[in-house]
Amino acid sequence: MTTAGDTYPITPRNRVRREPTRGSYDHASVHAILDAAMLCHVSYVLDGQPFCTPTLHWREGEMLYWHGSSACRMIRHLAVGAPACPTVSHLDGLVMARSAFHHTVNYRAAMCFGTAHPVSDPAEKLHALRGMVERFYPGRFDALRPVTAQEIKATGVIAMRIEDASAKARTGGVGPAPEDEGHPVWAGVIPVTTRIGADLPCPRMGRPLPRGGDLSRYPAGGELGQALTELQRLYQG
């Protein structure tokens, strides 16, 4: 649970320098952005070379988890414990001003900092794998064909306690700009949303099976971020 009022320390690495009025450091703002997404991008360094890898993430309190094969470069590298920066961002709209300079986008972004470690203890790993399913599809884990020891071994999970983080967001319409007012060009916002489509059942179901309560939160036409936010609330409730 997020305790109201909790904030991350402001450090040189998470301080919002550009447009600081758009930044915030409270846990609730950062969590809301993380929880509305399924994918994050993780930055890490290997021999001075930065890598940016997209992967599935989920959260339990201040612990962020993300997925990767135990064979992949990121997992092998992070296995020793390494600084990482997972970031989640949402594009919410194209903001079309009357000047090039004031064009922008509406967005929400959370940058997190910490030291990433592989989850290697088998019990902890099983807990994490269950979380990876249950956080998105409540009740599904126990309905699935049970996991094997070999599968647990072959799945890589990384855990990182969020040490500091920042949230940054822009919302609303075209900002007021005295030097632009009256310029005769269309101005406004074109919203962007991530939508859930109609499901495509696997043709290899021997008999028709109900979609199941675990998927009821993904209605066709629904907004993915809203579904994921509600599901996180169920998971951490």
Place this chain on the structure above:
Amino acid sequence: MTTAGDTYPITPRNRVRREPTRGSYDHASVHAILDAAMLCHVSYVLDGQPFCTPTLHWREGEMLYWHGSSACRMIRHLAVGAPACPTVSHLDGLVMARSAFHHTVNYRAAMCFGTAHPVSDPAEKLHALRGMVERFYPGRFDALRPVTAQEIKATGVIAMRIEDASAKARTGGVGPAPEDEGHPVWAGVIPVTTRIGADLPCPRMGRPLPRGGDLSRYPAGGELGQALTELQRLYQG
């Protein structure tokens, strides 16, 4: 223009290790993923600390450009020329298998590697700023209130020639898994798409203005990635 058959060199940093059959190195595959998005995530290193910053990007041939204020940390850091890894990813669907192990997502991701430099020459910077508008909104730049020298100075643009890159994608339904077949749980794919919404005109337009041909590619209900792909074709045609 992309020349058919061009491929990036395969190097230790871009070689796809995990699920190599999902990887490709041809320019066309990488460009298609970059061009279908407005936002990328850029990884860079500052004193050993990795950062992952979301920003607007656009492409001209093998040059990738991204936006940032000249005041921001990323721009100041990259000003000296620094290794960077911009990545673009698209979430296309949730793949719900009959076992936890085979759950996955459909996605497209492109990771690019190179040395990032700020665009500082004023003529080159004006070209880049024009590109930042025209690539997304063809014909709009000249219709806007003209840019000032101060605005050009205040806008940071980073350019990076793509030295090597990889594309990785998963498409299709639940993969065949003999050990899972017949397990009585719903399986299938829930597609995800990024959609354009109905525009919200700025209330400060003195008289009604037409939305303009530059925005005709963003129809309400349309798929953003498709619009951006077509617009890139117009821009680089």
